[in-house]
Every structure is written in C-alpha cells, then in structure tokens.
Amino acid sequence: MRRPSVRALARPLAGVAAAALIPLVPAFSAAPAAAEGIVGGFPVDVTDVPWTVALSSRDRFGGTRSGQFCGGVAVGPTTVLTAAHCLEEDVLGSPPHEVPDLKVIAGRTDLRTDHGQEVAVRESWVNPGYDDVSNSGDFAVLTLAEPLPPGAVVAMAGAGDPAYAAGTAATVYGWGDVSGQGDYADVLRAASVQVLPDTLCERAYPAGGDGSYLAEAMVCAGRRLGGRDACQGDSGGPLVARGRVIGLVSWGSGCGRSGSPGVYTRISDALRKLGWDRAGHSHMAG
Incomplete structure (x- = not known):
C-alpha cells in the first residue's frame, strides 16, 4: 500500500536552502488556489487564535521561516497536541528527543519576525498506536518547559x-x-x-x-x-x-x-x- 499523503514538511537535504523545502510527498491542486491562503484561504492574526502554534527546529529546517515544519494546538498551558507523523524520523531525521532545538512558537503571526515566544519542548509523547499506513491514531503530545500566556488554550x-x-x-x-x-x-x-x-x-x-x-x-x-x-x-x-x-x-x-x-x-x-x-x-x- 502506498504511504498516505501526510502533511508535514520533509527535512531538507544537506546544502539545500530552507526556502526550498520540499513536501514529504508530491502534491498538487486541481482547483485554482487563492494566492492569499492555505489553499483557498485568507490571512489571520494569531492574536485572534492564540492556541494555534508552530513546531520549529532551525537545526533541521533553517531559520528563514523560524524553522517551522508543522503546526500544533495548545490545549493546556504546557500541553500541545500535534500529528504523530510530524515527529517521525522521516521528517526530523532523528527521534524528537535528539533534536537539539525542538520548540513550539506561540504568538507569532509572521514567521520572519521574532514576535511572540519560543518555548522549548520538555517532553514528547507519540501515540504508540499510530498506524503510518492508514494514518489512524495520528496524534502526539508535547509538554512545554514553561507555560503559555493565559488564554492561549482552546477547548x-x-x-x-x-x-x-x-x-x-x-x-x-x-x-x-x-x-x-x-x-x-x-x-x-x-x-x-x-x-x-x-x-x-x-x-x-x-x-x-x-x-x-x-x-x-x-x-x-x-x-x-x-x-x-x-x-x-x-x-x-x-x-x-x-x-x-x-x-x-x-x-x-x-x-x-x-x-x-x-x-x-x-x-x-x-x-x-x-x-x-x-x-x-x-x-x-x-
């Protein structure tokens, strides 16, 4: 069975600029995509959705876009949910605990800036029942080294x-x-x-x-x-x-x-x- 089209970024090869990050698998859109959005989307200020966070490692993905490679959602002051496949070696190049600068970025709308805060990941837990063929159970839990600001949590x-x-x-x-x-x-x-x-x-x-x-x-x-x-x-x-x-x-x-x-x-x-x-x-x- 062919691997599902998961939606993390692939780790760039040595010597490839971070701006040239390649999707983990080939992807295309049959419908015209709006130039201003995700695909057919629109810009939004992170202050309106403060629980939306970015996963980051400049060591693995370069600094052009703050090292962003996946997203996450804050469901507790020190608890972030993300996809299990984001923490696979196919994406990171090593187990997450061996990534020296794995962080969660909160309060940063534009990844080219230094707004908001970058919080170190103290512990990562990947669902052991994750099936990378069907993609069932595709979730992981990140525990942060310090709490996010009050209100930066969603139900x-x-x-x-x-x-x-x-x-x-x-x-x-x-x-x-x-x-x-x-x-x-x-x-x-x-x-x-x-x-x-x-x-x-x-x-x-x-x-x-x-x-x-x-x-x-x-x-x-x-x-x-x-x-x-x-x-x-x-x-x-x-x-x-x-x-x-x-x-x-x-x-x-x-x-x-x-x-x-x-x-x-x-x-x-x-x-x-x-x-x-x-x-x-x-x-x-x-």
Whole structure:
C-alpha cells in the first residue's frame, strides 16, 4: 500500500536552502488556489487564535521561516497536541528527543519576525498506536518547559459533540503550502471549510488506496468541489468548529482537489485513547 499523503514538511537535504523545502510527498491542486491562503484561504492574526502554534527546529529546517515544519494546538498551558507523523524520523531525521532545538512558537503571526515566544519542548509523547499506513491514531503530545500566556488554550470537542456533525462550518489554520506546489506561507493562514459526511471520505479513501478513512478515528472536512484545504506544512494544526478543536491536520490526496477532502485526526478519539476529559485532565491510573 502506498504511504498516505501526510502533511508535514520533509527535512531538507544537506546544502539545500530552507526556502526550498520540499513536501514529504508530491502534491498538487486541481482547483485554482487563492494566492492569499492555505489553499483557498485568507490571512489571520494569531492574536485572534492564540492556541494555534508552530513546531520549529532551525537545526533541521533553517531559520528563514523560524524553522517551522508543522503546526500544533495548545490545549493546556504546557500541553500541545500535534500529528504523530510530524515527529517521525522521516521528517526530523532523528527521534524528537535528539533534536537539539525542538520548540513550539506561540504568538507569532509572521514567521520572519521574532514576535511572540519560543518555548522549548520538555517532553514528547507519540501515540504508540499510530498506524503510518492508514494514518489512524495520528496524534502526539508535547509538554512545554514553561507555560503559555493565559488564554492561549482552546477547548476540545468530546464524543457526541455537535461540532462533529456533517455540514458544520469549521476553520483550519496553518503556515503550510498555499498552492500544493511548495509555496509556503510566511504568515498564518486559515481556510473556511465544512465537516463532510464520513461516507464521502470513505469513498475517496477506501482500504488499499492512498490511505484508509476510519470514521471513528478521523474527521472528513473541506468543500465538496475542492478548492479549500490544508496542505504540506500544516500537519498537526487545528481544525476548529463551534469554538472547539475537533481535528488535527493529518493527510489527504493532493491539496484542495475535488473528490479528495482533507482528513483530520478526530480529537474525541485522541481524548479516549489518552484517557483525558475535554479539559485535558487524565483519568488514567498513575
């Protein structure tokens, strides 16, 4: 089975400038992409969505865009959720604990500036049940060395939350590719999408194709005709509906393609597997 089109940046080869970062897998958009957005999106100030953060390593990705390679979402003062595949050796070149400057950047709209804060990652935990063939269980937890400012946290949608209902308006955030052609944003972008029926992604991604859509672990979102989507470099970033995070950018076929919606890690599934409640508190023994 071919590896799913995950949406992290690939680590540049030695001697390649950071500005020439290449997607982990080839991607393209069949629909015209707006020049100003994720794919069909718009600029947004991070002060309006302070829980949207960037994962950074200048050692691995250079300093042009603050070393950004994935996104994340702050769900607690020192707790960030991101995609499991963002922390794979295919992306980082080594296990995350061996990356000397792995950080989370908060409060920085434009990656070319030094606004906001860069917080060291004290500990990383990758879901051991992550399946890199289907992409089921694509989530990881970063524990920060110091807390983010008050208010820089978003609520999580638990099982049964109406925010997961098909047709619900949602927004995805990130600093990734704006066209599917390797045109990476310097400024935070957002795209207005909809939660789509699970059946749409089940038809688009049957077992044995680019990946396997599993409704209990994933959320299908985008536009039926394409044109608005997350893309490479947006992995781990939040999909938000009704003021709550419902998904993490995970995978898809191309970016913004009609008939190939974006696939997101379902937050309620991550909560269940982590033993957390919607406030991020653990109910697991020990």
